[in-house]
Amino acid sequence: MKPSTLELGRMIRVELGHSKKTNELHRAKEWQIIWSHEQIRYDHKAFSLMCLFLEISAALSIEDDLHDELSDEDVTMVGLFRVLSNALVHLESSAKAKSCDPGGELLIFLGKMLIEQGVFPSREGCSFCDAQLEKLSKVYLVTDHGGFACHECIGHLEAALISSSQEGRELWELLGVVANQRYQELSEFKMEHRGAVRLLLHYFLYQFHFQEHQFKSLKMVL
Numbered sequence: 001m002k003p004s005t006l007e008l009g010r011m012i013r014v015e016l017g018h019s020k021k022t023n024e025l026h027r028a029k030e031w032q033i034i035w036s037h038e039q040i041r042y043d044h045k046a047f048s049l050m051c052l053f054l055e056i057s058a059a060l061s062i063e064d065d066l067h068d069e070l071s072d073e074d075v076t077m078v079g080l081f082r083v084l085s086n087a088l089v090h091l092e093s094s095a096k097a098k099s100c101d102p103g104g105e106l107l108i109f110l111g112k113m114l115i116e117q118g119v120f121p122s123r124e125g126c127s128f129c130d131a132q133l134e135k136l137s138k139v140y141l142v143t144d145h146g147g148f149a150c151h152e153c154i155g156h157l158e159a160a161l162i163s164s165s166q167e168g169r170e171l172w173e174l175l176g177v178v179a180n181q182r183y184q185e186l187s188e189f190k191m192e193h194r195g196a197v198r199l200l201l202h203y204f205l206y207q208f209h210f211q212e213h214q215f216k217s218l219k220m221v222l
């Protein structure tokens, strides 16, 4: 039995029939829908977000070799799949409650994906001088240094890769919430600076060498 797969946001378990090693077509012997969204398709914001989550997950995935008998034991993609399925369940409940906030949903998804991929921005202390950021009013995200920095340390840095202090501070707070709570426990964020989401998106794109135009659904979300 192959692991569950996702098709248009539905989770489907598929058992594949054996095919010739040279054959790229695989015969589905059995399939079963495990979970399916009901409300997302009635909410265009939620639907666009779902398309974006699927696009991002596909870009991060490596192609599965279905001829490899040992691929069932390969767990490298399990974490990515877990983030995606959590995101869809979260999105479905927001759509159901009619409280879908695209910025908040995207921020949670990107935050959880960055944790999963091991490139979550460091919140511990300033990336340069190690100063504790918790009590500082001015905190900046420094995209090419993988974390946040204090006001004293950003003077010599290239402006394009530094956030504003307000957005940086808010993102620092929000990412703390994302990191410390389970996906389904995260409720709507009250964001003062909407730029915090775009800031995290830029950080995400930078980490994986992605370009914004690669993700067609993005312009329908932000």
Ligand SMILES: [Zn+2]
Pocket: 126, 127, 128, 129, 130, 131, 149, 150, 151, 152, 153
């Ligand atoms: Zn510093």
